[in-house]
Amino acid sequence: MNISFSFASLAMLFAAFALAPLLMGVILKVKAFFAGKQGPPWLIKYHTLVKLLQKGSVYSTSTTFIFKLGPVVSFTTAVMLLLFFPFAGMAPVLSFHGDVIMLFYLLGLGRFFTVLAALDTASPFEGMGAAREVFFSSLAEAAIFVILALFFRLSGSLSFAEYFTGTHAVNLWSESAALILLVVIALFIVLLTENSRVPVDDPATHLELTMIHEVMILDHSGPDLALIEMGAFCKMLFYASFVSCLLFPFQTGTPFFNIIIFAMVMTLVYAGVGLVESITARYKMDTVPNYILTSFALVCFATILTMEFVL
């Protein structure tokens, strides 16, 4: 295992961690812009977190320890993700050959507990959300693994660090740009799915029947909810960084430039999410699988193409 406790790596990690809520604000701002509104303040998410952390909690009499375990596990897995990701071309804190498999399975673990926590409440609505969550994300996970397979084919590596900082880095500026373009689109769809964004899920809607992620955490309150929210921000950050790293190779040689460009690309990605949310409506639940399958088909297509390109 490569452990990099360098100042840069750690600093990037903390910066990412700290800025995740801010970037969520970007989405809100973009949406507000398109709606012709002023929108909430940039720091709205920090306010929310602080408010939640100060509160106590109400627990349903139906629940068990699982309900309390859910937020902790999902937050832990999200943090684990960040530990392994090479932000802005910096070496990640940790990495090893094969870490991607482990990380996506850890994400699965987090989801497992989130879903269980939802089912723990005995609420029919939360059950509904849970069912949708596991279904859509299992499809998304399959798409992710095909992407990973493609990356292995291109770079021969199995870790984020190798993908983006190794000798055969995968990004839009390499020789297999056409394939990566397909992957970027696919990954963006996965990002929307995994983070419960429009058009898969609408985090801002008010009808529980139509929700996925939000309905699952209906009964959580106080610090528990804060952990969930923070976990969700981290997850979003992770996927956005993933897309960003594909869009641009942060290997200018100067870490400073890398970070600046990275920040810009990240903002763009978040803005992209906001843009999509502004101009599309949420799909009907039964068309969502097809939407996810689109991403899946894109990567599969890309993978088949590698049979021609890479010999």
Next chain:
Amino acid sequence: MLQSVFLLPFLAGTAVFFLPVKSGRLLLLATALFHVLITALEWFQATGPLQTQYFANTPEGMLVLGIMSFLFLLISIYTVFYMAEVEMSKEPVFNASMLLFLGAMSMVAVADHIIMLWVAVEATTLMSAPLIFVHRSKESLEATWKYVLICSVGIALALLGSFFIIFSMEMSTVHVPISFSSFNDVADQLNTVWLKAGFIFIVIGYGTKMGLAPMHTWLPDAHSEAPSPASALLSGALLNCAFLGVYRCHQLMVGAGLGDYSGNVLIAFGLVSMLVSAVFILNQTDYKRMLAYSSIENMGIIAVGIGIGGIAAFAAMLHMIHHSLIKSSLFLTTGNILLGYGTKSIDRTRGMLRLFPETAITFFAGFAGISGFPPFGLFISELLIVMGAIKTGRYVVISIFIFCLILIFAGASRLVMQMVFSSRDSDERLVPEQWSRALPPIILLLTSLTLVLWMPDSLFLTIQHAISSIGGTVNG
């Protein structure tokens, strides 16, 4: 003297006709015991026949005789206790016929003269007719009539076949006594066309008796209508005797270089038999008929094994031994079931495990054995037949073979499971279980089991000797 194996039962049988019931039973048991002793004597130190032109001590004959003798001893013990329950009016006739039947079968086993073999086989039909007939119900009469007529017709054709075989010698230049052993010596000089024709008629003739389809039609009727000890004897001993006739002729064909032809004929009949029994075992409603069809199946398997030759021939011999043991055990058990329930319908013999636990266990063990599960012997023989068939490249044959085995297993296991395990509303037991009647079938099963764990060298050598003449070996 070799002839004593059939003379003794003939004499005893005639005597039993006129003796009172009690002493008749005693004589039955005594004769059975002496028969075993004589057989053992002949087995270990062949004394040889008085008239060598008619009778001979052959390994395959001794195999059949040995099985028959052992079975008869246990079946006669069973019969005595069984008869005590059913109170048959003509018990002396039954006991006498049993002995005469034994005599006729023993004669088949030791006959060497071609026509004498025929005489003996026909005699088995006639002697066993009263055994089936004994209940005198409509059904048993019908069964007897079909048995006697169909078998007589069939065996008459075997006589024709025998004539053809004799003629094949007369067509050639050699002249030897009309016995299988002397014919075997000159087999390569016999006229092949007539030999083939003879073989066909003999296979069809003795095959009728052996239960090869499509000549098997009497078999399910006779086996289901006969009292259980008689069914056990028919299935366990008589079919082997008929098989012996076919086998002798096959030997001759192999000697004449027509082994491939006769082997293929046997395989064809064997497969048809298996298919036919599969047809009727699925959805069977009568458990004795089910067992009867299973006998047809197993005779088919033996025919296939012999037809394939090589190690499959060895397997076929093993199959014959174990089938006799297990099937007669099953038939004896059905006697107990019939006594207990008073019906042969599978539908009305439910819940055996609760009502008649010992019977149920014996029955199921027998079924497992007949389906080829270890620790019973049919497992080995079926495995070896499959192996032998593939070794000779008979892929189609083995596909049909396996297909039939699967079908038959599917049919039979459903029925047997229903009988043994399902539940029944009433707790009525017509006749309670009794160790005296339960023990003979158990002993038969244990014998099969023992023969799997340990086979006496002399038995092995006899089998090896018997199959060597048709090119069967144990080394592939």
Next chain:
Amino acid sequence: MDTFLIALLLIAAGGLQALVTFRAYLLMKILAVSTIIGGCGLGLYNAVNQIFRQVEPFVCSCEWLQIFTFSLKIDAVSAFFLIPVFAISAVAALYSFQYMGDKERSAATAANYFFYALLIISMSLVVCADNLISFALTWELMSISSFFLVIYDFHKQAVRNAGYIYFFFTQAGALFIFAGFGCIYAHTGSFSFDAIAAIPESVKLTAFILILIGCGSKAGIMPFHIWLPYAHPAAPSHISAVMSGVMIKIGIYGIVRFYLLLAPTSVLFGQLIIVLGIVSGILGVVYALGKHDIKRLLAYHSVENIGIILLGLGIGMLGVATGHKTMAAFGFAGGLLHVLNHSIFKSLLFFGAGGLLRQTGTAAIDQLGGLMKRMPFTGRSFLVGSLSISGLPPFNGFISEFLIYYGAFHGLDLQGASFILTNLTILSLALIGGLAAACFTKVVGIVFLGEARSEAAAQASETGSLIIISQLILALFCLLIGIFPEPFVRAAFLASRSIPLLADFDSMQFLPVLSNIARTAALFLILFLLIAGIRKLLYSGKEITQSGTWGCGFTQPTVRMQYTGASYADSMVDFFRPFVRVQKKYSGINTVFPGKTTYSSHVQDTSETGLTLFLVRPILYLLGKLRWMQHGNIQLYIGYIVLAIVVMLIFI
């Protein structure tokens, strides 16, 4: 005498004494359980010893029936498979002590212990069998003893039906194995395992396919798995655990063993296995999603996990065929380790299901609920089992899946069909993982969480102590393997060393990968504890109140309103509609004052309906048509004889 044989004798003694002492019920159980556990312990010790000390294989043979030899040989592969055989059997025996509590049926219980002992012995002998005939013999013994175990509750129609289906499949499978053996025997001319590798390549494939069908029907590979979802719910739970956890792996053993013996060079073998693995894996989990009976659901998960094992083995075989060492080593190690892992967590889950069944009297998921509060130990160990079977870190299922992934990823530089299959392997592993997690969130969520859906579930209490202890032991091992995988992976690797290609493979290649996973898992746990601590801190001194669940506006929520397992899985099952046919019955609302309306859905197994529709029915129809043959008319019968003569004379 060897430890192995002593262990078997001990187990046999335990089984046999039950037949004698069954009138003293408690004594019989104590003696049976303790001797079986003792024997298994000894056997386990021996197997572990064998595999790690890498001593010369244990060989033992005796003459049998003049022409055969019954011979045993414990090499690394055998020893590896012996580990789950003995380990799980021992724990299941412990479990059975309280689970088998019906004094009324002492004879049946005694028979159960007898056949249980026989099953353990025959399974371990299959694994050690060293020639065709010994393999066939012990295989059949295993089949028949497990059949008797399945029909323990024979007075129930469903159980008899299950027993019948199992019996049928097991015998049909055995005949296919025999045919495969025939192909081998036809070319080697002997029953021994020695010369098998020398037979022609084309025959190898035929033999392998035949054996694959036979062993596959035991293992529960997709089109031949039909008996599994019947037999597992029917059997007592410790038997389901052993059958699902161990016995079906013996089918896998057969495949592995004959693969090793045939030593084929073609890629077809690996590709075939991968295709089967994909089908079993994906469809297994989809059917599992659609099932509402917990034991049946677990049975389908066995099919799924067999699929995963096959994927691993298939990757390994592809690796061998293409000379790709990493792929081969990781594929085989992953497949084999998954054998062990699955045996542990599947037994654990069956134990849990058995406990539920015992306490609530129902196995229907949608009748249960909220049991985590009433059965805390069962619930927690079931949760561990669920996490493991979903392949989530830091539990054992993840380790083996990781190895398979690792092998598969490294196979991505292959070309053509092999590349596509490798890709599909990765894809289906991911899909299986996701769906398995979905399925087990359903089970845990519906059964253990929420509110009780029936009176029985509401009144349930925790099960017996031994039942709990046996579950805890297994749960512990799930976590142990997840965090300290090295020795276990090493065992699996040593077992796969029998492949010539891997003989010189450096096991050091495994170590960094494994230590990385282990460390990450440990890190995860530490981080988890840390965050849990922080959470505790955040809550210190805060007001925590209890209240009902927020009903989203509904003020009178009832337990019947909870999401059920059926509705939970509905959309997912729907997604796979071409392969999974769902039968829905809905009474509808058609009057002004609607009466009681009902709705039920039932997922049909496509291979089962296909088999019924395209094979069983036509055959039965055809054979039914032939029944006029036995017409009862004697003239016709004589006609048959004449016909036979005519036909034969034509072909003279």
Next chain:
Amino acid sequence: MIHISNILLALILLSVLLSLRSNRLMALVELMAFQGVMVSAVPLVLETAHGVTFNLILFFLLLVLVKGVLIPWLMYRAVKLVVVDREVEPIIGYNASLFAGLIMIVFSVYVTNNLHLNMLPMDHKLLLATAITTMGAGLILLMTRRKAITQVIGYLIMENGIYLIGTALAKQVHTQYVVEFAVLLDLIVAVLVMGIVLNDINHTFDDVDTTLMGQLKD
């Protein structure tokens, strides 16, 4: 001598055809007795070429006794005792049966000619053709007659045919009287057993129509 044997064979053929045509049971039994005597005489006539021995004559007498007297008498008794309705009751009509018999003759002549039995004397060939016809007719009776008793007669006619084939082909058998005697004994016992069963059938079923006996089937 040849003429005598030819006449014998012609008579046998005639009896065969008549038996197919016959619609009265009694007539059938009488025909059978006649046929039995003729069949018994065949070896005597054929073997005289090699000289008539004492054994041969003795055996001829025995055969006549059994085939011509004893068995027909048994059948006669059976018909008297058992059968109420003495109609033959064919499944296939008499004319059709007769026609089948004629075809049978043509077929057997064809078969005999195609067997290339050059070593056999001419009269043996004729005998063979007759024998095959007889056997075939027996089988036809077995397959196409309803009454059990007719089937026994059919069986006996078939047996006669086979015996004739044996006479034509297997010379050696006829020098072994032990064997021949045993075969004959079997035949008698067979008829006896069949008779007993017939009797019981009649008691139980009130008729010997075999179509009544179709209870045992699947």
